[in-house]
Structure formats: structure tokens, C-alpha cells
Amino acid sequence: MKIAVIGSINMDIVMKVHRLPEKGETLMASDYRTVPGGKGANQAVAAARLGASVAMIGALGNDAFGDTLLKGFQDEGLNVEGIQRTTGASGNALITVDDQGDNTILVYPGANGDITPQWIHQQEKLIQEADWVMLQLEIPMNCVVAAAKLAKKHGKKVILNPAPAAELPPELYTFLDLLTPNETELALLTGITGSEAGMQELLKRGVKTIVVTLGSKGSMAKNGDGTFTAEPYAIKAVDTTAAGDAFNAGLVVALAEERPLQEALAFANAVGALTATQMGAQHSLPLRGQVDDFMKSYQA
Numbered sequence: 001m002k003i004a005v006i007g008s009i010n011m012d013i014v015m016k017v018h019r020l021p022e023k024g025e026t027l028m029a030s031d032y033r034t035v036p037g038g039k040g041a042n043q044a045v046a047a048a049r050l051g052a053s054v055a056m057i058g059a060l061g062n063d064a065f066g067d068t069l070l071k072g073f074q075d076e077g078l079n080v081e082g083i084q085r086t087t088g089a090s091g092n093a094l095i096t097v098d099d100q101g102d103n104t105i106l107v108y109p110g111a112n113g114d115i116t117p118q119w120i121h122q123q124e125k126l127i128q129e130a131d132w133v134m135l136q137l138e139i140p141m142n143c144v145v146a147a148a149k150l151a152k153k154h155g156k157k158v159i160l161n162p163a164p165a166a167e168l169p170p171e172l173y174t175f176l177d178l179l180t181p182n183e184t185e186l187a188l189l190t191g192i193t194g195s196e197a198g199m200q201e202l203l204k205r206g207v208k209t210i211v212v213t214l215g216s217k218g219s220m221a222k223n224g225d226g227t228f229t230a231e232p233y234a235i236k237a238v239d240t241t242a243a244g245d246a247f248n249a250g251l252v253v254a255l256a257e258e259r260p261l262q263e264a265l266a267f268a269n270a271v272g273a274l275t276a277t278q279m280g281a282q283h284s285l286p287l288r289g290q291v292d293d294f295m296k297s298y299q300a
């Protein structure tokens, strides 16, 4: 199974705090680390750890973070032919994580913001070789549209995780096999509160299947075959950073293995839940064996 991920690559600067700071407040952190992150990169590494052959398409700056992040991908066995180095800084995220595992994230796009539609077109070969193309919204919107359109031209399956939340150009919906908002993103995209009606609206705009992540309530999906729900796994959340990225990777890996949507949702929930039990973005992404064992132990 081959996946091309087109998206952001960041170095996350993570601080652990008892509670998230208020406006104007200074708090002391109990832990600090730099961890490879970025929504695109997290999805790519997660899919590779679950057994997919993954090409990462994105940009890194000409800095030490760029070197570290590139080496990390190589160590994970990713195809890095689609990574360009720019003259500026790599993408960065400032993350605070509280005792409940909840976070705030500020992203400086750096090199991620320098990607252009022309450059996406130069990656056509990697897109052509993939079965699935995974997209998020931390690179310029015109690049997301160009990538989705190019993938569809080659008959590829396309998933968009609409995070961070932003309005989408109408034509983008028509290129999507899967759209995976959380409840906040769903409300922003549709202007509708209520998952059922919101999902129906997105289907009307041309997406084939909508999957909504419901945090600690699991996930649900809707398409022409009906509505599907998957229960959450009860875990103690340490840090929810990258749990959504891991969920998306799990979903695509399971669907690429031709597992039914219901089963794919349960698998994706497990991948997301396991990710939330560890600190840090890519450091917390589970291996395939860990997910399979976790699901078996849960059923036992």
C-alpha cells in the first residue's frame, strides 16, 4: 500500500504545564522538549509505522531543525524525494500541554508557507505512484487544491483533514473521497451545529465520505451507504497532540487494506487513543504491532 502525504513539517517546542495560561499570564513549565511534528509529517510517520510505504511531500528550511527533521524521516524509511529545502526557517510549533493532556498550539509555517502549486506539479510522479493522497491545511490552500486535483486526475483516493480549521474553496469538496473534520471544524465548514446535519451538508457539496472525530466520544462516518459509529477506547490522556493526525493515518491504512469503513473507524480510534497516551507528536505514534495488541487486549 502506497501513500503520498502532502503537507506541513514542523519542529514542535513543547512545554508541560499544570494548566493552560490565561491571557497576560506567565506560568512555569515542568517539562520542555523539542519533538518532530507538523500535521503532514505526523500523518506520514504514523502511516509508515502502521505498515504503509510513504512518500512525504513538503518543505524544510535551511536550518538545523530542517536537518534533524529530514534525518528523522530517513530513519522512519520514508521516501524523501519530494522534500525541498528553502532558504528560510523550517516550520515551528509552540505547544503547551496541561495535566489533562489538552493543548494549545501556535504554528509558524516557515518553509511550509513557501510551497507553490507549480512545485506540487513537479511532484506528479510521487502522486502517480500512490494509492492514497493525504492532505491537511498547514500549507497554502492553493497547493492543497492543486494536489487534490492532480491526484484525482490520476484516479487516486484523496483524504483531507481540514485542520487547522479554515473555509474550503467549493471545488475542493468535489475532489475528496474522505473529509475528516472534528466537531469544531465541521461547524466552521458548514455553519451548522449538530454532526448529523453537518455531515449531510458536506455530502451535498460532493465529498464521498465524511468522518467526524468526536474526541473522547469516538468517531462517526456518513456516506451513501449509511451512518457508522465507532466507540472510543478508554485511555488516560497524557498529551492529545497528533492524536488526530494518527487517527487519519489509521483510517487510510485500514481502508487501503480494503477493510470495511466500520472496522477502519475502530482501527483509527485505537491509533489515535494510543497516541494520546504519550507525550509529544511523532514520539507518541504507535507501531502496527502495538495497535493490534491494544485492540486485542481491549476485546479480551
Ligand code: RIB
Pocket (backbone or CB within 6 Å): 008, 010, 011, 012, 036, 037, 038, 039, 042, 092, 093, 105, 107, 138, 241, 242, 243, 244, 245, 281
Ligand atoms: O496536529 C499536531 C501538530 O499540529 C503538531 O505536531 C504541530 O506541529 C502542529 O502542526
